[in-house]
Amino acid sequence: MTRMTGRTGDLEAVAEPPRADPAAPRARRPRGRPLLYTSYSQDMALLDTRAKKVWLALLLGVAILSSGLPDDLLILLAGGYVAAIGAIGLNIVTGYAGQVSLGHAFFVAVGAYAAAALSGDPEGRVIGFGITNMIVWLPAAGLVAALAGVLVAPLAARLRGLYLAVVTLGLVFLGEHVFKEWDDLTGGPGVGRPAAVPELFGFRFDVDSALGTRAQSLYMLMLVLLVVFAVAARNLARSRIGRAFSAIRDRDIAAEVIGVPLTRYKTLAFAISSFYAGCAGALMYTITGFFDPGSFNLLMSVQFIAMILIGGVATVSGAVAGALFITLLPRLTQELPALLPFVSGDTTQTPNVFQIQVALYGLLIVLFLVFEPRGLFGLWVRVRAYWKSWPFSY
Amino acid sequence: MTGGEEEPGAAPPVLTFEDVGLSFAGVTAIDGVSFEVAPAELFAVIGPNGAGKTSVFNVLSGVYRPQRGRVTFLGEDILGLPPHRIAEMGLARTFQNVELFHNLTVLDNLMLGRHHHFGYGPLSALLWLGRARRQELAARARVEDIIDFLDLAAWRRHPVRLLPYGVQKRVELGRALAMEPRLLLLDEPVAGMNLEETEDMARFVLDARDELGVPIVLVDHDMGLVMDLADRVLVLDFGRPVALGTPAEVQSDPEVIEAYLGGAP
Numbered sequence: 083m084t085r086m087t088g089r090t091g092d093l094e095a096v097a098e099p100p101r102a103d104p105a106a107p108r109a110r111r112p113r114g115r116p117l118l119y120t121s122y123s124q125d126m127a128l129l130d131t132r133a134k135k136v137w138l139a140l141l142l143g144v145a146i147l148s149s150g151l152p153d154d155l156l157i158l159l160a161g162g163y164v165a166a167i168g169a170i171g172l173n174i175v176t177g178y179a180g181q182v183s184l185g186h187a188f189f190v191a192v193g194a195y196a197a198a199a200l201s202g203d204p205e206g207r208v209i210g211f212g213i214t215n216m217i218v219w220l221p222a223a224g225l226v227a228a229l230a231g232v233l234v235a236p237l238a239a240r241l242r243g244l245y246l247a248v249v250t251l252g253l254v255f256l257g258e259h260v261f262k263e264w265d266d267l268t269g270g271p272g273v274g275r276p277a278a279v280p281e282l283f284g285f286r287f288d289v290d291s292a293l294g295t296r297a298q299s300l301y302m303l304m305l306v307l308l309v310v311f312a313v314a315a316r317n318l319a320r321s322r323i324g325r326a327f328s329a330i331r332d333r334d335i336a337a338e339v340i341g342v343p344l345t346r347y348k349t350l351a352f353a354i355s356s357f358y359a360g361c362a363g364a365l366m367y368t369i370t371g372f373f374d375p376g377s378f379n380l381l382m383s384v385q386f387i388a389m390i391l392i393g394g395v396a397t398v399s400g401a402v403a404g405a406l407f408i409t410l411l412p413r414l415t416q417e418l419p420a421l422l423p424f425v426s427g428d429t430t431q432t433p434n435v436f437q438i439q440v441a442l443y444g445l446l447i448v449l450f451l452v453f454e455p456r457g458l459f460g461l462w463v464r465v466r467a468y469w470k471s472w473p474f475s476y
Numbered sequence: 477m478t479g480g481e482e483e484p485g486a487a488p489p490v491l492t493f494e495d496v497g498l499s500f501a502g503v504t505a506i507d508g509v510s511f512e513v514a515p516a517e518l519f520a521v522i523g524p525n526g527a528g529k530t531s532v533f534n535v536l537s538g539v540y541r542p543q544r545g546r547v548t549f550l551g552e553d554i555l556g557l558p559p560h561r562i563a564e565m566g567l568a569r570t571f572q573n574v575e576l577f578h579n580l581t582v583l584d585n586l587m588l589g590r591h592h593h594f595g596y597g598p599l600s601a602l603l604w605l606g607r608a609r610r611q612e613l614a615a616r617a618r619v620e621d622i623i624d625f626l627d628l629a630a631w632r633r634h635p636v637r638l639l640p641y642g643v644q645k646r647v648e649l650g651r652a653l654a655m656e657p658r659l660l661l662l663d664e665p666v667a668g669m670n671l672e673e674t675e676d677m678a679r680f681v682l683d684a685r686d687e688l689g690v691p692i693v694l695v696d697h698d699m700g701l702v703m704d705l706a707d708r709v710l711v712l713d714f715g716r717p718v719a720l721g722t723p724a725e726v727q728s729d730p731e732v733i734e735a736y737l738g739g740a741p
């Protein structure tokens with residue numbers, strides 16, 4: 083395209099990146115003008131303002147310092163980080179690409195069994211190949227789940243909205259049935275099988291070591307992996323692929339007419355989302371060491387949906403916040419019997435804490451959808467707007 | 477059909493539309509329409525509501541499949557190709573009712589126009605490898621040119637759903653231009669606009685044609701703008717061609733005056 087005549091009338095100085103050579107070296111930004119970019123690469127950076135950098139550094143600092151927390155809390159948080167990886171995955175297909183999937187638990191299961199089978203004891207009661215290095219089983223679990231996602235994707239090419247949601251729900255029931263019957267792989271309901279072994283070049287994260295307790299090792303492992311998966315998802319979101327996903331979500335016909343192949347991109351969304359789910363599944367049970375085929379049910383899918391709805395659709399940080407929130411919620415409801423005498427900790431009584439938990443998920447989803455569709459992320463945006471000038475000048 | 481089929485000069489037409497017929501369960505939308513668009517031509521299609529103008533665009537961009545006829549773009553038969561393939565060949569369009577990606581910013585909408593110009597895959601995207609970053613930067617520079625051209629700088633980071641209608645129409649033109657089209661289809665680009673917005677849009681359309689040399693097919697339901705801008709005009713009514721020729725020829729065509737203008741001057 084030939085260069086077109088620029089009009090430089092009523093430009094907003096603050097939002098105007100000057101014409102810069104894309105290859106120009108990073109330029110420093112004048113203080114107090116966080117939105118004045120002097121090069122496009124600066125403008126397109128992941129952490130494009132100083133405030134974002136400071137907040138992220140603070141959060142990471144807190145997360146790392148938290149490794150000094152009691153072991154039972156660390157285990158809980160490690161589980162939350164793994165759930166966050168899964169939630170980021172669901173957000174890719176549902177939040178960004180707009181394909182509502184209730185089948186996430188199925189892909190989590192596929193990853194969990196792929197990893198467990200690969201790293202399992204070859205002499206054991208259930209299928210095992212004895213490859214315990216997670217540098218092998220983690221990507222492999224993701225890839226097997228991604229393959230399952232690719233196989234399911236043609237449904238998404240045909241179905242929309244609620245129809246897709248219902249069909250992917252069927253996937254969960256189908257999976258539940260297969261996993262319950264396939265004893266050789268899963269150990270069967272009520273028995274289960276050992277999970278993947280979290281070992282990396284000889285270092286075991288699931289046993290106490292010179293570097294820390296088992297809980298501390300697992301906590302740090304999951305934290306590091308979450309950061310890696312989150313950064314990759316942010317990269318994806320700002321790429322041509324993330325944009326194409328959002329285009330399909332907002333207006334699929336227009337997306338196709340401007341050159342986005344719908345089927346290919348829906349398939350890609352399912353594949354990447356399922357890759358994340360598979361990795362989350364593989365990691366999830368390394369913490370408990372054991373898992374049962376009954377775990378991968380509708381409730382798990384609903385929990386993932388709750389994470390992204392409560393956390394905020396189509397943001398990575400929202401998925402992380404939502405996952406931590408949903409993971410910590412049971413811990414909070416556990417305290418209820420002490421506070422409210424009529425609530426029982428016993429499942430045979432009514433009302434009990436588990437019923438309250440499920441009701442709370444539902445209530446929270448409804449409340450967020452009605453009052454803050456952007457979820458926790460939206461609340462954060464509001465709070466940030468409120469404290470606009472504090473503590474960093476915007 | 478009347479007059480003006482052949483363009484001066486020997487350059488082959490960018491687009492040929494030959495005896496196309498399209499109907500939906502009894503409703504005839506297009507009935508034996510033929511025309512050609514020459515390189516750098518500004519070709520207009522006019523007709524009252526329901527005349528089949530939008531249907532012609534939907535056939536061209538692969539959204540509708542006509543029951544009969546032949547359509548070639550840059551010498552290639554495009555009937556039956558999926559919309560994204562036709563877009564990749566260089567056919568860009570805007571929609572009568574704005575069809576933007578309404579949760580995305582102006583910038584992202586325009587970057588999406590460049591979707592098929594990128595050559596990196598999912599792995600580069602996830603890792604933001606050099607290739608992805610370089611291509612995104614280059615695309616961004618192109619898109620910024622269009623933002624300047626269409627005077628959209630003030631809206632760059634706004635989600636398009638928050639923008640006034642007239643600005644949305646401009647963003648949609650920008651998205652089509654970002655595709656670096658070989659042919660641009662504009663469906664009622666000034667519908668619902670006030671006089672000033674209409675004049676701005678007319679300016680942008682002419683500039684796009686003159687500076688980029690891109691041929692344009694412009695659809696409108698009223699004569700005013702079209703008669704000023706177009707090199708040639710096709711008049712449709714009930715899916716049938718009524719007249720084809722220069723604006724002057726069309727305006728003096730008795731059948732057009734009779735059937736379409738209803739005797740008005």
Ligand SMILES: Nc1ncnc2c1ncn2[C@@H]1O[C@H](COP(=O)(O)OP(=O)(O)O)[C@@H](O)[C@H]1O
Pocket residue numbers: 500503504505523524525526527528529530531532
């Ligand atoms: N998808 C469709 N299904 C049924 N009828 C349609 C469809 N698209 C267009 N039509 C019919 O085709 C005719 C031409 O419509 P259209 O091309 O939108 O006209 P215009 O753009 O000139 O106003 C109308 O009678 C319209 O009802």
Ligand SMILES: [Mg+2]
Pocket residue numbers: 529530531572
């Ligand atoms: Mg129309």
